[in-house]
Structures are given as structure tokens and as C-alpha cells.
Amino acid sequence: MWYNTKATQLLGIDYPIFQGPFGGNLSSVALVASVSNAGGLGGYGAYTMSPQEIYDIDRQIKAATPKPYNLNLWVSDTDAPASDEQYDKTRQAFSPYFSELGIPFPEKPQPFHSRFEDQLQVILDIRPKVFSFMFGTLPPDVLEQCRRLGIKTIGAATTLDEAIALENSGVDMIIASGFEAGGHRPSFLDAAEASTIGTFVLLQLIREKVKVPVIAAGGIASGRGIAAALALGADAVQVGTAFLACDESNALPIHKQMLFSDEAKYTTLSRAFTGRLGRGITSRIARELRGNEAAILPFPLQSTLMSSLRKAALDQQKWDMILFWGGQIAPLLKHKSVHTLMQSLIEETTAYFSKV
Numbered sequence: 001m002w003y004n005t006k007a008t009q010l011l012g013i014d015y016p017i018f019q020g021p022f023g024g025n026l027s028s029v030a031l032v033a034s035v036s037n038a039g040g041l042g043g044y045g046a047y048t049m050s051p052q053e054i055y056d057i058d059r060q061i062k063a064a065t066p067k068p069y070n071l072n073l074w075v076s077d078t079d080a081p082a083s084d085e086q087y088d089k090t091r092q093a094f095s096p097y098f099s100e101l102g103i104p105f106p107e108k109p110q111p112f113h114s115r116f117e118d119q120l121q122v123i124l125d126i127r128p129k130v131f132s133f134m135f136g137t138l139p140p141d142v143l144e145q146c147r148r149l150g151i152k153t154i155g156a157a158t159t160l161d162e163a164i165a166l167e168n169s170g171v172d173m174i175i176a177s178g179f180e181a182g183g184h185r186p187s188f189l190d191a192a193e194a195s196t197i198g199t200f201v202l203l204q205l206i207r208e209k210v211k212v213p214v215i216a217a218g219g220i221a222s223g224r225g226i227a228a229a230l231a232l233g234a235d236a237v238q239v240g241t242a243f244l245a246c247d248e249s250n251a252l253p254i255h256k257q258m259l260f261s262d263e264a265k266y267t268t269l270s271r272a273f274t275g276r277l278g279r280g281i282t283s284r285i286a287r288e289l290r291g292n293e294a295a296i297l298p299f300p301l302q303s304t305l306m307s308s309l310r311k312a313a314l315d316q317q318k319w320d321m322i323l324f325w326g327g328q329i330a331p332l333l334k335h336k337s338v339h340t341l342m343q344s345l346i347e348e349t350t351a352y353f354s355k356v
């Protein structure tokens, strides 16, 4: 059967359908548990959380599902500090938007101290069945430690070189993260702008060169998409945008509404909202700042800078000043609950393979 793959065997799940973890408070216990209980692999994005918050969420997930699930972190969660000169450029480019909303331009954000090491310790304590990460590799001894503890590890690649680096470090599985995907580009060897390969090309390149199971992510939201990925050698798919739009996700109602609207036909890769390149529904700020990367602070300082603007724009319903994360497949979304989405993904893929 199509759903019996190396990935499902390795994880002990029914279907090779992973729910993409969402960072920045967009994941929810209900989402993870519903997907895992339906036979897929739910995932929780925890990179913004403190160690205690991760412990607490993990307890809640365990209470909501007896099935395997995935906890996700960012291996690299901070870029270079910002210089005063950089901050001045940012002020020049962004202060008109703050003025338009009637709020002050923020002080220069304080340097950010990485939380990853502490978060990683929690993962080793909790021992989730699956630990996925993005924005880099982990040292082989850490991956070996995960293996000894029974934690399956998954790294994300946006190029073949990154996939090879991940395999050499000793991960159990690799995500082929195509540029269609919603959210951040998890590139770590070359600039994200130079690592924009489509899912189905990237999947085939990686399949050819690496031995571990490969998970196709980016632009998959239907059974046909799953069938195509499996036909090209994927051992599973990771679906993000379609789950983000479901009632169970923690995205704001307006965010879900936007994903189902005509606006979703246009998405952009932009650094303007966090400092790292990510795909969302094209907004005025993303459009106007295209090509003006020098005006953007490093991650996560740009996020910190933009947080008051985001809040004011939400309060004033200025949707064109917010980047609502989402991938290129959004115009094809149909389902508003995990139950109907999972059912349709499974039925459509089964119907497709029963004809072949």
C-alpha cells in the first residue's frame, strides 16, 4: 500500500503525512494531537519557547495523544547584532509605516541571546518520538545521543549540498524543503535567496544522492500532490499551509480568512518582517521593500522591531501591513478541519494509486 513507507515504518505511524511544525506561536496542541490521532505525524514548532514552556506543552500533547509526534526547534535562532548605521537605515525605510499607524518608531532592539542549547536539553529530557530542526545541522555526537535515547531526528534542506551535510552528520530523515513552501526558508549553507529550488526538483536531486528517507515539503495540499511526491521517491510529505488554515491551528481567524481569500494567489519571499527570508501572502510592505534588503535588521531583531507595528496593524485592521505566512499552494485549499483534510488526503491518494 502507498502508505507503507520507510518513514511510516521508522516512526510507527499509519500514514506518511507530516503536519509541518509552525514556529512563532502558530502551532497548537489540538493541531498536533488531531493529526497524530488521525494516523499522521503532528508537529509543534517550539523555537520561540522557554524550556519550561516546552515541558508544559509536551505534557499537554502527551495528554491529548498516545501517538508519535514531532517537536521542532531552530538550530540557529539568531544572526549578527545590528550596528547603529544599520538601525538608521531601517528607521529611514520603516518609520513612514509606524507614522501611518500613529505609533513611535522603536528603540534599537537589544542583542538577542540564543536559546537553542537550553531548548535542546529539554528535547533530550522529554524524548519525543521525533525531533525535527531547521537552519542547520547538529554535531554528530548530539545526533548519536538522540539515537541512543530513541529520538528520531529530521533535518531540513533547501539544496542538495545541505541534504548531504545533514546525512553526513547522521540524521534519520531529511526534509526537502521547496521554495513553494510557506514560512521561512531554512537554508544554512548558502544565502536563502540563492537556495530557491522547487520541491519536486529538490526531492529528486536528494533522492538520487542520499540513502535516508526523504520528506517532500512545499506546495503539497492534496492526494495528487502526495501521490506525485511518492512517485518521485519521497518517503513522506510534510504539509504546512493546508494545516495552518485549519480551525485547530493557532493562526488568527483573519490569517485563515486570508489563506482562503483571493489575496492568497500572490505570495512573496520577504525578509522585511523577521530578518530572515520567508514566504507569506504579498503585503504592501513586502512589495515596497523588495530590493531594499540593506534596510532590514538581522534576525530576530527585525521581528522585535516589527512586533509593535504588527500589533497596531492588527488593531487597526491594516492587513496590507502584515505578512500572513502561507505557501504558493494556498489558492487550492479546501478544508477547514484536520478531520476533513486528513480524510481527503488519504482518500484521494488511495483513489489515485488504485487507478495506477
Ligand SMILES: Cc1cc2nc3c(=O)[nH]c(=O)nc-3n(C[C@H](O)[C@H](O)[C@H](O)COP(=O)(O)O)c2cc1C
Pocket: 019, 020, 021, 022, 023, 024, 026, 045, 046, 047, 072, 073, 132, 133, 134, 156, 177, 180, 181, 182, 183, 184, 217, 218, 219, 220, 238, 239, 240, 241, 242, 244, 325, 326, 327, 328, 329
Ligand atoms: C507559518 C509557518 C511557520 C513555520 N514554522 C516552521 C518552524 O518553526 N520550523 C520548521 O521546521 N518549519 C516551519 N515551517 C515549515 C512547515 O513546517 C512546512 O515544511 C511547510 O509549510 C510546507 O510547505 P507548504 O506550506 O507549502 O505546505 C513553517 C511554515 C509556516 C507556513
